Amino acid sequence: MIRDFSLIWQSADRLLDGLINTVLLSLVGAVLALALGALLAIPLMASNPVLRLVSRGFVDLMRCVPFLMLTYLVYYGLPRLGLRFDNWTAGLVAIVVYNTAYMAEIIRGIWSRLERETIEAAVAFGFHGWRLVSRIILPQIVLAAGPMIGNQLIQIIKDTAFLTIIAVPELTHAANSIQAQYFIPFATFITAVLLYWALCMLVEVGVYAVERIAEKRR
Amino acid sequence: MTDTASESRDAPVLAPVLEISGLTKTFDDKVVLDGVSLTVARGQTVCLLGPSGSGKSTLLRCVNWLEKPDQGTVLLCGERIGMRPGGVVPMGNAELAKLRMRMGTVFQHFNLWPHLTVLQNIIEAPVHVQKRRREEVIAEAEALLENVGLADKRDAFPSRLSGGQKQRVGIARALAMKPELLLFDEPTSALDPELVGEVVAVMKSLSQAGSTMLVVTHEMGFARETADKVVLMDGGRVVEEGGPEEFFGNPRTERARQFLQRYVSA
Ligand SMILES: Nc1ncnc2c1ncn2[C@@H]1O[C@H](COP(=O)(O)OP(=O)(O)OP(=O)(O)O)[C@@H](O)[C@H]1O
Ligand SMILES: [Mg+2]
Secondary structure, eight states: OHHHHHHHHHTHHHHHHHHHHHHHHHHHHHHHHHHHHHHHHHHHTOSOHHHHHHHHHHHHHHHHSOHHHHHHIIIIIGGGGTOOOOHHHHHHHHHHHHHHHHHHHHHHHHHHHSOHHHHHHHHHTTOOHHHHIIIIIHHHHHHHHHHHHHHHHHHHHHHGGGGGGGTOOSHHHHHHHHHHHHOOHHHHHHHHHHHHHHHHHHHHHHHHHHHHHHHHHO | OOOHHHHHHSSSTTOEEEEEEEEEEEETTEEEEEEEEEEEETTOEEEEEOOTTSSHHHHHHHHTTSSOOSEEEEEETTEESSBOTTSSSBOOHHHHHHHHTTEEEEOTTOOOOTTSOHHHHHHHHHHHTSOOOHHHHHHHHHHHHHHTTOGGGTTOOGGGSOHHHHHHHHHHHHHTTOOSEEEEESTTTTSOHHHHHHHHHHHHHHHHTTOOEEEEOOOHHHHHHHOSEEEEEETTEEEEEEOHHHHHHSOSSHHHHHHHHHHHHO
């Protein structure tokens, strides 16, 4: 067993590469999904029924499709339509498209429950434009949405593991290839599991910080 | 007129701070304001009374252009609100904000910003809208908190306050703007009866200190003792206006008599 872990230690650079890719895919994917989700929340909240129907249709579709299936579609399916990505980009596209729907739904939920009156009060006091958004609206949304966005980030980190199926060199892929080389499944996979767990703990710490800030204000 | 001394000091005596004339507003076929005219002179406290649905809140919301009236004009110290000079081109948000920051509004449901502390609520608009120096505004805010008896709540969040305390913060927040006009929309209606007194006391002292105030209220005691002028609205119109003694003692219209019977005896 000691020998197994020393083999892992020798392959640390591969695991580290995988870990970095997992972190990059998760973070870049989450940030893009959050930004696009915020945009998508606008038609979800629109008074125009066509806009609402179309955006709602997309969100509901994404929530019913298994992530693995969407990944297959992006990587194997889209080239048939002339859209060809390398593995890494295909993985990122799948993550972003999939999670944009979830983020939009999170933001729409918070937004619709945000007290209109506090926003109107700010307008009455002379707030408008970006300053209204950045000082009054966004802080309230972030405080309310922090925990849900954190949960989604954890979901994204776990979903990146599926990308091994299209040979994206992320953590699961690295672990797989190390175990295939040395046949030390327990040591390899437990190491990978611990690394995923460490990532999630980092997210949890962030969520906890936001929650503490929000709690004082409730 | 309760305070003649301060009035003779503030010459010209009756310079209007707010002049509303011929205001109409229709919400899908329902006429909510039907040619309302109303003047508030400098240093005056005008109480706006009327049954539910008579258009009082809508009138206040038209004053700071949260609601766009269909017709009529609103002047703040002689400057037209909502329309550029000439009265054809509507103002943009930035121009409106310049006028709005000269008024302070106190809301029925307080509408404090929940993510900010009491002190931050008070300094938020003076610092970020009026762009005044932060240290200066903080010093003023602390003095205001002292005045409304909430110095010890400086760093509390609004959620931790009672209704009466929230409303006193709401008043301090409005005062921190150094407004030329204070607008109150039923500031005590959402309070438990035992908390009404503390808010009314603050409003009375403001009125006595010479603030210019337009107050929508159902507190007849406050109107009778504090108002320089009482205005009764019904069905989107002003049905009677006059001094408090005259209005409460000897109302001219049948409508005012009915209203007083319902609200004062109740
Ligand atoms: N945004 C709106 N859309 C449609 N109708 C509205 C709107 N705002 C107000 N109204 C209607 O206008 C009328 C007057 O409302 P307003 O809130 O001004 O009355 P109020 O005198 O303040 O009453 P209250 O004492 O209950 O606060 C009501 O019939 C109300 O339903
Ligand atoms: Mg009202």
